[in-house]
Amino acid sequence: MYVLKCDAIRQAIWDSLPQPVSERLTLALAEACADPLDATVPYGEDDGIMxxxxxxxxxxxxxxGHQTKTLHIYGIEYAG
Structure with a gap:
């Protein structure tokens, strides 16, 4: 299990999402914390990190962060 890390800027973006979108994101991130490689796809070249x-x-x-078992939100884009 990975621990989710989110800075204040990304948290503000997350908080500004419409409620149903925010709920879907919360559930998807919970799944990613349980199994990040299965719940996500590579970002660019598959280095297993991004x-x-x-x-x-x-x-x-x-x-x-495989060593620390952390999942850091690096960016959130909403197309709504």
Whole structure:
């Protein structure tokens, strides 16, 4: 299990999403924390560290800290 890390800027973006979108993102990130490589796809070249979580209206770029078992939100894009 990975621990989710999110800085204040990304948290503000997440908080600004419409409620249904925010809920879907919360559930998807919970799945990614349980199994990040299965719940995401590579971001560019598959290095196993930079990953993308793709939802119907949201794209989240994450950084996996395998040594520390952390999942860092690197960017959130909402197309709504």
């Amino acid at each position: 990953r993308t979580l793709i939802l119907p209206d949201t794209l989240v770029v994450i950084y996996l």
